[in-house]
Amino acid sequence: MEYWSEIVGQPEAVRALDDAAALDVTPSHAWLITGPPGSGRSNLAFRFAAALISRGQDREAVYKQVRARTHPDLGVLTTQKLLIDIKAARDIVTTAHYSPAEGRYRVIVIEDADRMPERTSNVLLKALEEPPERTIWILCAPSEADLLPTIRSRARSLRLVTPSAADVARLLHERDGIDAGAAERAARLAQSHIGMARRLASDPDSLARRDRTISIALGVQTLGDGMRAAASLVKVAEADAAAITESLDAREREDALRSLGLPPGAAIPPQMRSQIRALEEDQKRRSTRSLRDGIDRILTDLLSLFRDVLLTALRADPELINRENEAAIAELADRWGPERSLVVVSAVETARERLGRGITPALVLEALFATQSTAAALAPAELSLGGNR
Known part of the structure; x- marks a missing residue:
């Protein structure tokens, strides 16, 4: 499945989402993708969103728009704050009732759903209880325990695992053209966190800052x-x-x-x-x-x-x-x-x-x-x- 080739170490999750996005399937109206930091939650969520919006042969073209957050059938709720505020949740819930403009579904991705306090979560809960017919929600969080039980019970859960360092290194080498030795070191030092491994492998300053961190800690005696x-x-x-x-x-x-x-x-x-x-x-x-x-x-x-x-x-x-x-x-x-x-x-x-x-x-x-x-x-x-x- 070439479309999902960027997703590392999650074969079961990829199969489940690819099956759910098939043209002859009616997918669940809400999904909860959980996994440790660096497991690729957001990347998988946006790939899935594009597959749901796509009408078949246009998956890659749709994904380019989804990745750039410019597709009219995509909504994204995220925050630069410590918590997602209630106004942002209300605004995104309002857009959930719009019909798809171009694709099969309107898809709303909530990154860092664990950053929703209870009041904000309750706004989302109402939308999940009475979902619009052609809107699909995708929530991302480190674990199911980070969300209210009432929200968890209304979403199909998909648990990701930490990919192996070898898988991450292979991705960096084959997709990004990074030297195999540098890719192995970056994946190991990043502890299989895909985004951090890419930074360490491609940005010498990031690797130097990490080396300095370890050196400083080793020097502490008093x-x-x-x-x-x-x-x-x-x-x-x-x-x-x-x-x-x-x-x-x-x-x-x-x-x-x-x-x-x-x-x-x-x-x-x-x-x-x-x-x-x-x-x-x-x-x-x-x-x-x-x-x-x-x-x-x-x-x-x-x-x-x-x-x-x-x-x-x-x-x-x-x-x-x-x-x-x-x-x-x-x-x-x-x-x-x-x-x-x-x-x-x-x-x-x-x-x-x-x-x-x-x-x-x-x-x-x-x-x-x-x-x-x-x-x-x-x-x-x-x-x-x-x-x-």
Whole structure:
């Protein structure tokens, strides 16, 4: 099935969606696609959306429009904020009642459906209870537990798995033309997260920032080291977020000016300033979210490092994620032992949970490295008596 060739490591899901999108089948009116970050939830959702809209031989042409978010029969609900607000949900529900303009169905994709608070979810629930005849909803979330039971019960669920690093590397090599060795390293370091693997393989700056993250963490021994490491990694995350958003912000501003009939660099008439201000506010929210996402990526990288240390300390003969740092990992495992290593792994997991609750990223990292430096100084007996409280 060449149309689905970009979808990695999800053969059962692809078969189910391809069958559901067949011309002689009436598909379920709502779908819930769940899977871990990097499993390809959004890519699969938009491929499925194009297949549902398509009338047969035009799948690829429809997908190009769907990917660009320009197809008239596609609606997308997403957010640059931490939560999807109720007004955005009401607006998209209103469009659900429009008849398809060109395709077989009108399809509405909700990315990050787990970001809907209960009030917002209830707006969607009403639309799912009384679905328009030719509208199909596709919701994406990390797990079914992230949505209200009443919404889960009204959607057909499709669970994705984490693709293997070998599958991700093969995709990068065959589709993007990336050297096989570089593709293998990127897929391994990204822990099979497809989007991150592509960035690490194609952007030397992204790979250098990850290498710096690991180097900084390996250098923490004292509390002072930890506080300096926290400050440095916030700067790493800020640089990563800026790399993602700056070119996108400039392109969006240029497009907005063009749509208003203004050449690049022209003065903005007073009556048009509110539209540009709204764009700038959206971009500021995206920048904030990108920074938090960058901190979470750093924490994911640190978790991979300290799990490597823990497994090495346990003499588990692990296949290291951070193979390039094998000597430093072995030295740290000998110095910490399993008890200290487990304390630090738990501290990273706690840091990710705190970040998800909206705690300031700098404070999250400072608390993590304070725990790391303290754990490194304590004896195993002290740890068991509460050193990780």
